[in-house]
Amino acid sequence: MIQKLCIANRGEIAVRIIRACKEMGIQSVALYSTADKDALHTQLADEAICIGGPRVNESYLDMNNIIQAACSTGCDAIHPGFGFLSENPKFARLVQSCGLIFVGPDPEIIEKMGNKSKARQMMMEANVPVIPGSKQILADAQEGLVLAKSMGFPVIIKASSGGGGRGMRIVRDEDTYVANFKAAKAEAMACFGDDDVYMEKYLENPxxxxxxxxxxxxxxxxxxxxxxxxxxxxxxxxxxxxxxxxxxxxxxxxxxxxxxxxxxxxxxxxxxxxxxxxxxxxxxxxxxxxxxxxxxxxxxxxxxxxxxxxxxxxxxxxxxxxxxxxxxxxxxxxxxxxxxxxxxxxxxxxxxxxxxxxxxxxxxxxxxxxxxxxxxxxxxxxxxxxxxxxxxxxxxxxxxxxxxxxxxxxxxxxxxxxxxxxxxxxxxxxxxxxxxxxxxxxxxxxxxxxxxxxx
CATH class of the missing domain: 3.30.470.20 (ATP-grasp fold, B domain)
Incomplete structure (x- = not known):
């Protein structure tokens, strides 16, 4: 039974979770960066712990500091909110390996659905309509170009591990295809550490x-x-x-x-x-x-x-x-x-x-x-x-x-x-x-x- 919840986030979602905890009789622990020492969520929670510097990789993305704060305050569970580590299967597994409850789906599910090309395949298996496109990641630019020609332009190249519009390029003609393919892969690697991309037919303003x-x-x-x-x-x-x-x-x-x-x-x-x-x-x-x-x-x-x-x-x-x-x-x-x-x-x-x-x-x-x-x-x-x-x-x-x-x-x-x-x-x-x-x-x-x- 969750009696004490650590909130691994900031801003309005942290406040929202704290308020829910108060109504449910659950104690809350707010985590904050040095830039957020006066933030509202630190004042509303039952306890507040500083987990690092102002930049996200020093605090809200630091898995070890978050886990340490949760364990040292006797929390039963960690709520990741949205953004930051909320869809990171490695973090979810780490939470569970430390004997804590991850407030979210199982890490395996996060991993499966986080990989966009694998998710597409599973949706096809589940008889859920998917946009016409590649059935798996593109091996190289040439494979994608052949597919684009067969589907007809415009197409959209997407990062397999992406989200939030990153690692995504709309390609409207053959002349700009290769440059966009390379740009999508480069951005995917920079943002997600994974340069795998796939392709879909681009739907104009749906x-x-x-x-x-x-x-x-x-x-x-x-x-x-x-x-x-x-x-x-x-x-x-x-x-x-x-x-x-x-x-x-x-x-x-x-x-x-x-x-x-x-x-x-x-x-x-x-x-x-x-x-x-x-x-x-x-x-x-x-x-x-x-x-x-x-x-x-x-x-x-x-x-x-x-x-x-x-x-x-x-x-x-x-x-x-x-x-x-x-x-x-x-x-x-x-x-x-x-x-x-x-x-x-x-x-x-x-x-x-x-x-x-x-x-x-x-x-x-x-x-x-x-x-x-x-x-x-x-x-x-x-x-x-x-x-x-x-x-x-x-x-x-x-x-x-x-x-x-x-x-x-x-x-x-x-x-x-x-x-x-x-x-x-x-x-x-x-x-x-x-x-x-x-x-x-x-x-x-x-x-x-x-x-x-x-x-």
Whole structure:
């Protein structure tokens, strides 16, 4: 039974986990770098331990320091949050080898699904639609070129061990193929220590839809419906909504069934997400599986009433899921805006610094997940996201209007933020109609720049 939990993360996800622990009667231990000594998660946890210097390889990626801190404080388990070591099978194995519980799936599952080419193969075996492409890693550039010609350009080259848009190159013609192939392999090696790449047919500006899953160690898997994560800049999500407005009931059910089938096939046993791409003809294809909790999990919580973090901890503790699929009822709509400390007038460059004044909106249907406070100094070493603003309402339009109101009330003074940008997006006709795709954000930003909005 988990009685004391070590949180191997920082920022709002660390705060989110600590709050869940308080409600569950579990003691929490916060880990922090020297740059985070005054961070909110260190103040909310029952204990806090410094694990190293400000850079991630000195602290939040230092497996030995994390394990030592967990063991020295008598923890039963480690929660990795998202990012950092959350999808690192070596870390999960190390946690288990030290007699601790890893709050996540088994290391073998992380490893299988983390290798994108192997994951594709397993999804084909599970009868889950995949994008046409290579069945395994590409031996060399020539093999890939032959395949690209047979499929027809454009194609996309992807790092087998990749994620977050790294080690990825879109190739639109034969002339640029070799250079892109080499660039993808080089970036894959630099980012993941593995230069294996595979290829898929490139879908032009699809919808990016993901299904939230809950699973336990007893073979039970259910879904919490889907999220539309199509509003992205450079493969980084900015606004998410649940459910997906444009899905018809038949396609939605097929997608949900495919996600559950995929998870059962690989023996999944924790919180996770299956990501799909939906093309212009309403056909969906498996893209990848995230073997962790996601940044945007709150909107799934809002439309289902399920506390995903609590269920993740219970699952790691070997407890049978408290929900059956029939218990999960979808109600209303939810939106999430990722508020980043960044300067939109300078190509969204990070904007660390001190928050001189902070006002966070509230009221019915308004939620804020954050780790910042008035006087907090945002360090320059980490992701620029400082707050997630979430709204919920009975209809999608009402939810959008509530988010507009909340954004107009949100004040973060002292650093540049993307609050104004989000406010403008929520008035764009294409977004309001729900007809946007993964290419919309970039085109909308170009339109704003052309109109002199951020110059």
């Amino acid at each position: 919808k990016h839809i993901e299904v939230q899953l809950l699973a336990d160690k007893h073979g039970n898997v259910i879904h919490l419906f889907e999220r539309d994560c199509s509003f992205q800049r450079r493969n980084q999500k900015m606004i998410e909504e649940a459910p997906c407005h444009i899905l018809d009931d038949t396609t939605r059910q097929e997608m949900l069934d495919a996600a559950v089938r995929a998870a059962k096939y690989v023996g999944y046993n924790s919180v996770g997400t299956i990501e799909f791409l939906l093309d212009k003809n309403n056909h969906f294809y498996f893209m990848e599986m995230n073997t962790r909790v996601q940044v945007e999990h709150p909107i799934s919580e809002m439309i289902t009433g399920v506390d995903i973090i609590k269920e993740q901890i219970r699952s790691a503790d070997g407890i049978v899921l408290k929900y059956k699929q029939a218990d999960i009822v979808r109600q209303g709509y939810a939106l999430e805006c990722r508020i980043n400390a960044e300067n939109i007038a300078h190509d969204f460059a990070p904007s660390p610094g001190k928050i001189n004044f902070l006002h966070i909106p509230g009221g019915k249907g308004v939620r804020s997940d954050s780790a910042v406070y008035c006087g907090y100094e945002i360090p320059p070493y980490y992701d620029s996201m400082i707050l997630k603003l979430i709204t919920f309402a009975p209809t999608r339009l009402a939810c959008i209007k509530k988010m507009r109101s909340a954004l107009s009330e949100l004040i973060i003074d002292g650093v540049h933020t993307n609050i104004e940008f989000h406010y403008l997006v929520l008035h764009a006709p294409k977004f309001v109609e729900g007809k946007y795709d993964t290419g919309f954000a970039e085109s909308y930003i170009k339109e704003l720049v052309a109109n002199g909005e951020f110059i």
